[in-house]
Amino acid sequence: MRQVRSALIETVGIGKAYGDFVALQDVSLSIAEGELVSIVGPNGAGKTTFVNVITGLLKPTAGVVRFKGNDIAGIGPVMLAKRGMARAFQLVHIFPAMTVAETIAVAVLSQTGKSLRLFGSVKSDEALRSRVREVAAIFGLEGKLEAESRLLAQGEKKLLDIASAFALAPEVILLDEPTSGVSSADKHSIMKTLIDAGERAGVKAIILVEHDMDLVAEYSSRIVALQGGKVLADRPPRNSSAMLRSSLPWWASSSASGRGRTDRCSPSSASPSISRTAES
């Protein structure tokens, strides 16, 4: 019972069917404060559906999904942000013609109740500007505040996308493959930046959807493996990897692709150094 009470996100018997096709079946789990939970599984395992359900984008056909004790089934992205959960997608979403500062400002403003001010000034809002600088600094973008987003390097666009989600000051953040399209050497520095940012921004839990099993094993506090719409395993990384490695071929192969990272960043360097040659 104690665990349930401290749960930030809780699903009870979640099911989702599209006509005859069952995408999720009886998924029950809870995510508590201080956790970094990775959702893994092969294509078609139900990861996307599950993630869409726990972010209120999809209404489950069975079961309950709660965030901080409130039902959030199908509440949609705007309410989700208001309740304190942010989400960043695998494909980079930016505002091409807007500057880095403006992009972050949109997220900050949308949560302040100032967004409908027709005659306020964005430029002279000191509190807003310092908050924007603060968020940008966490992601190493403080030198690019006035740069147009479309002119950033690919890795910087990715960081900006995630930074704008952090700018919502969420309690929970869901990151869909935050390191996709980034060279394997830089994946670790991005992960470190994210975890560091989470701590500095007061994020209580991070949910990660990730294919790179080295990253998952190294940074998660818990791994949830889905297959065929069901929870196959749900445990801390060291215990699960041996079991999963032996039973799932995709685990071994995706794990192998992430190997050979001799040029890893030293653990002390938390600043991101995104490769400009990285393509998505």
Add this chain to the structure above:
Amino acid sequence: MLAAVPRLAEPYYITLVLPAFAYGIALLGFNLLFGYTGLLSFGHALFVAIGAYGAAVLSSKLGVRSFELIVLIAGLAAVVAAIPVALLSVRYVRIFFGILTLAFGMLFHSFLFKFYDITGGDTGIRVLRPSLFGNDFKELDKIAFMIGPFYYYCLALLVLLGLVMWRIVHSPFGLHLAAIRENPRKALFLGVRVRLFRFIAFLISAFYCAVGGAILAINIGQADPELAYWTHSGELVFMTVLGGFANFFGPLVGAFSFIFLKSELMGATQYWRFFLGVTLVLIVVLFPRGLIGLAQDLWSKARRQ
């Protein structure tokens, strides 16, 4: 500079500047929706017509002569009319938004055309000369009124509404509109209520168009159904593209250059529509950022040399 025009130019050109003021105001609103929010309406002549008919009905049927009241009531009438149009239209984007607004515009045009008893049918309704701040300038004839007090009044209105729009596009609200234009899905996940913002932008644009329509009607002295016809909506788009929709001042430049271009072409050839079309094609192909964009390019080239 514009304030000096009545003293320097011939009355004919001054009567051209007045519609340019009217379209300038209308396009400031139109471009909040088009350039800033990314929604291209093909039906905004509807709100210009509401402004014009508002001025007509108020001045010649209800005996309201105060231009301040006319502008306010016509503008608010357009906002009220815009509510159902916007509620439905902002659910869609791109061509679907364009077609829906076009349909609403045509609906209003046929209403004006068919309901003869209310709207005067194809002849429309006369618009009487208004009073400005309670002064009806009886001592002036029509031309003297138009190129005198009314001219300065409209110039002041353009400046005032321009300043208000400047504040709006640089406000948190304006920043959210830009985010919606750039990537509505991302905006949603950053907590932006996309439809609400589009809705409000639509209402503001309707107000501006109606104010422009009221000035236009007084300048012509008549409100007729052609004002609501879809080609008139097309002209609004034309002017905005001509000036450059990516720049705050683009629509103003577009309004002035369109009015003078059209008048010169009409004086020079009966095929003026053809030449207007060619101009639009050239602008879109060669200078997609409009006359403002062209001027910016020339300016930066000149500075480099």
